[in-house]
Amino acid sequence: MTAITETNVTTQVYRVYIKAAPQAIWDAITMPEWTRRYGYGGNVEFDMRPEGAFRALTNEGMRAMGAGGRVHPPDLRDRRDQDCRRANH
Amino acid sequence: MEKVFEIYIRTTPERLWEAITDGETRSKYQFGARITSEWTTGSRFEMSGPGNPGLLGEGENLEVDPPRRLVQTMVALWGDDVKSEGTSRITWEIEPVGDSCKLVVTHDQLRENANEQLYGGWPMILSGLKTWLETGELLTTPGSLMYL
Numbered sequence: 001m002t003a004i005t006e007t008n009v010t011t012q013v014y015r016v017y018i019k020a021a022p023q024a025i026w027d028a029i030t031m032p033e034w035t036r037r038y039g040y041g042g043n044v045e046f047d048m049r050p051e052g053a054f055r056a057l058t059n060e061g062m063r064a065m066g067a068g069g070r071v072h073p074p075d076l077r078d079r080r081d082q083d084c085r086r087a088n089h
Numbered sequence: 090m091e092k093v094f095e096i097y098i099r100t101t102p103e104r105l106w107e108a109i110t111d112g113e114t115r116s117k118y119q120f121g122a123r124i125t126s127e128w129t130t131g132s133r134f135e136m137s138g139p140g141n142p143g144l145l146g147e148g149e150n151l152e153v154d155p156p157r158r159l160v161q162t163m164v165a166l167w168g169d170d171v172k173s174e175g176t177s178r179i180t181w182e183i184e185p186v187g188d189s190c191k192l193v194v195t196h197d198q199l200r201e202n203a204n205e206q207l208y209g210g211w212p213m214i215l216s217g218l219k220t221w222l223e224t225g226e227l228l229t230t231p232g233s234l235m236y237l
Contacts, residue, residue, distance in 0.1 A: 017212065019229075
């Protein structure tokens with residue numbers, strides 16, 4: 001196991017209250033038919049298992065500007081792993 | 090200490106300004122608290138709750154520039170633990186973005202390690218404001234109706 005010392009790391013926390021059931025919010029985060037409708041409007045691909053892959057795909061506007069095919073935000077993947085474990089119980 | 094909160098709301102600057110400054114509307118998303126003021130530069134404002142004796146807060150409107158910018162001082166009065174915090178400043182900035190508005194609320198001139206009650210309610214308040222303007226519905230989060 002590798003010990004990682006993080007220095008000068010800042011954490012931003014965003015909170016929002018949504019009039020919806022937890023399952024509806026979960027679906028809106030993980031299902032591409034929802035993620036296309038907000039944020040940057042890109043599809044997502046979730047392999048819904050612990051350690052499964054997460055991919056946020058570029059939208060048309062990004063591709064028009066020459067952005068690459070896929071991004072892999074590691075922080076999102078970490079968070080997703082925790083949430084998946086919880087969801088699997 | 091400074092706390093900044095941003096939210097995008099699908100509404101017009103005029104409707105957003107009215108929702109911020111109209112006491113009846115304000116009570117729908119700010120824990121049931123009503124706010125009354127003449128909304129002129131240098132005027133005072135008061136926050137009160139029907140179920141609460143005395144004022145919940147008060148302050149001065151330093152800048153009133155509808156429907157773009159509102160700067161207020163505020164003294165929290167809803168409990169002895171916040172009264173001792175003294176005066177802080179709240180700046181509301183409305184910027185049209187497409188068919189929506191960006192709302193930035195900056196709560197500053199807070200002392201270091203200020204009581205979280207002073208600024209901790211903003212995410213719930215702004216979420217309730219967004220929900221009300223976009224759907225006409227109320228958020229019924231635990232704290233949303235505490236002063237009714």
